[in-house]
Amino acid sequence: MTKIDEFCFYNCKNLKTVQLPSTLKHFGKHCFYCCDNLSEISLVNTDCNLGEVLPSSFSYARKENGRFYLYRDMCSRLDNLIRFEHPRLIECYLNNWDNFKYIQTLQNIDSDLVSYYGDVKGLSSQDIVKTILSKNLKNYKLLKKQLDYMYYDAYKEPFITLCEISGVFETQSISQKSNNIDYAQKSREFIKEKIRKYSKKCLSNFDFKATSGFKKDFADFLFKNFDVLKDKPTSFIKGCYEMFEEVQKSHTTNKGRCRQLAPTMEYFEKYFDRNKFVNVTPKTQHISDVIGKYYSKQKIFDRAVNIVNKNKKDKIPKNILPDDLKQTAFSEIKEKIQKIEALNKNTLETLNDIAENKFTYEFLRKDDVLNLVLGKLCNCCAHLDGVGDGIAVSAMINPNIQNLVIRNDKNEIVAKATLYVNRKQGYGLCNSFQVNDDVLHENTLNGKTIFEMFKKALTKFAEQYNKTQTRLYPKLKIINVGNSTFNSLSEYVSKEDIAEKLLKPFNFAKYSLIVPGYDGDADKEQFTIWREL
């Protein structure tokens, strides 16, 4: 095959992946137009010129929730594709970071995009994009200029670049409306100057050549906290730079042997508060803690250290008497009470954890007669003698309806939900969550726990359903739950997303003999319990 004709796969909804052969020479316009489910294209060693054609070929080619992937081979051929028209294409394009310098348009960059970036040469690209977006820079020439700088200078002077992008210059007198191409250059110099004011030494000390490790973390830290940092004295920024590694270590659990966390601004402030003096070692930390509250002179600290050392060296006993002698103070007693209360709290939490494990979920088999009496167990009307008998009956005789029940530790059914799956349209709907009132009164935490169990069960159900689904029907995309006043877990359900669109509920009433009109609770308000990610 050497050619794909124009509109060749137009509107092929079932087309999912495409492998283009190496013999391909011509790529017709709009050839994948409206291929809604196309999610992956691979292209090996093709000589055809994709640049001009690709954007139109894939217009509207998108995957509902998924991503549109192009392989790296292909991306490297997309240099002409600078004026992207399709946001998804930008995404896949930008995924390949080497191409970032070619961005010339901003209007297509949306917030989803942020999640696409990994790290860029020692800078957190997410932050950069976020900042760019928050500043609403409309002039994309300017943006491109900046990004160019960022790209090249990220190795050398990220601090300056960071300032630039974080928009410090915008508050200055340089006209924002100017279309002058030197604009970025000027602002950049301005920032440079401004930063130099803070500390020449500090700047010259920065060595950002390292692309990972602490230097990268420091760059991240600077960028995140720039607004606060720029008002801090030079010594503070310098201190942050010099002490970063150490503060990071003390900020991380297990002295840095675990994952290294970037310290927060607060932590630095605390750290410098405690470490007013030079030469504070772990051994002299306690002296600094006490002395630092009252003095700031290094002399006094040094003297204190000398005194303490002498005390140790001469092995001076702690008391004249063999033991401590003191009366219990109010504050000490209070401390003890607090300690016990904290311990109690921890124990209670552990016990609650155990309590949570008391419940298990189960999709009750459709041939189980229990289906017909669930209402009796869960204080609702879905039983043979109740208003909702149609719901009870349908779970046994309709293939798309099944009861989800929650059992307690004694294996008794305490809650139920009737799940209806619309296979053709790919959505699920729970009539409502019904819980035995006794269980709710027994422990106020039970309601929340049971709600979580329902959520867990439905998520699991959706996963399993989508795994085993045949090609005949679409996958499940959403599961809603009805939330009328009859829903026992209404207060928890209402905290979930309200469903965007009211799906037409299943007609349970047609299985009913007692009150033919009753159609469950899902025809009123619905909330989304599970959604395809």
Added chain:
Amino acid sequence: MEDKQFVELYEKVVDEQNDIMEKTSAIKKQVQDLEKQYQDADQTKKQEIVEKLEQLDSVLEDLEQRSIKNAKRANKLKSLK
């Protein structure tokens, strides 16, 4: 572990927990009262109050040990579950 046995143990821990909580909150009240009295008391009365505080302290120590033990027990229960 059998279910029945588990429930028994679980209830024991909960009971113990509630007991500790009750006693601790009672002591908390006493300490608050003493604090109020201390401010208006004369020297001998102050001495009495301090002595009483020491008694409370020993009770608290006992409670602390109990609650540590109980926390350990709860954790063990969790691991067994």
